[in-house]
Amino acid sequence: MCADPEAFALAVKIFADRYRGMKIDSIGGFDARGFILGPPVALALNIPFFMLRKKGKMPNVIDGAAYSKEYKGDDGAGQDALCVQRSAATAGQRVVLVDDLVATGGTLMAGVDLVKGLGAEVVECACMIELKALNGVGKLHERHADVPVWSLISENILTVKGEESS
Numbered sequence: 001m002c003a004d005p006e007a008f009a010l011a012v013k014i015f016a017d018r019y020r021g022m023k024i025d026s027i028g029g030f031d032a033r034g035f036i037l038g039p040p041v042a043l044a045l046n047i048p049f050f051m052l053r054k055k056g057k058m059p060n061v062i063d064g065a066a067y068s069k070e071y072k073g074d075d076g077a078g079q080d081a082l083c084v085q086r087s088a089a090t091a092g093q094r095v096v097l098v099d100d101l102v103a104t105g106g107t108l109m110a111g112v113d114l115v116k117g118l119g120a121e122v123v124e125c126a127c128m129i130e131l132k133a134l135n136g137v138g139k140l141h142e143r144h145a146d147v148p149v150w151s152l153i154s155e156n157i158l159t160v161k162g163e164e165s166s
């Protein structure tokens, strides 16, 4: 998508149109690929963007609990943890969280935990793709049933891991 400016602009417009008029105070984006889509959406809505970063990357933060992902990152264990700056959102603010993809839902869960921990409301999580077969949304809803997840593409596709498809 990033290689195609027309597709990128269209995706940003779809996301921004969805949240315009919903009194959203800010957009939170997930490290790292939520940093690609989140800021242009926030700019289109003329609202702030904040980062949900991997642990140890920012000062003055609240650290979240470790979570597991389906595919293994640099540590080889598929474990990660996020942090958010204490000033990212305040009590009662209405926030939308943006990422490229929901797989097991561990990343969304960690982000929602942190943002709710600041006292803000997570109005929705918005992703480009939901890997439905992994039931990440179901897992998120076991703890956060009040947080809808909207995905542009939500199908039983792309479930084959990279190393298996090469």
Ligand SMILES: O=P(O)(O)OC[C@H]1O[C@H](OP(=O)(O)OP(=O)(O)O)[C@H](O)[C@@H]1O
Binding pocket: 030, 031, 032, 033, 034, 068, 069, 070, 071, 073, 080, 099, 100, 101, 102, 103, 104, 105, 106, 107, 108, 136
């Ligand atoms: O639903 P989950 O199982 O939590 O997986 C989804 C997350 O995994 C990927 O990020 P990842 O942290 O692996 O890599 P990145 O730092 O390159 O974005 C993806 O961009 C999502 O943020």
Ligand SMILES: Nc1ncnc2[nH]cnc12
Binding pocket: 069, 070, 071, 101, 103, 104, 131, 158
């Ligand atoms: N299962 C997965 N988890 C995280 N990112 C992905 N990208 C493609 N498949 C993925």
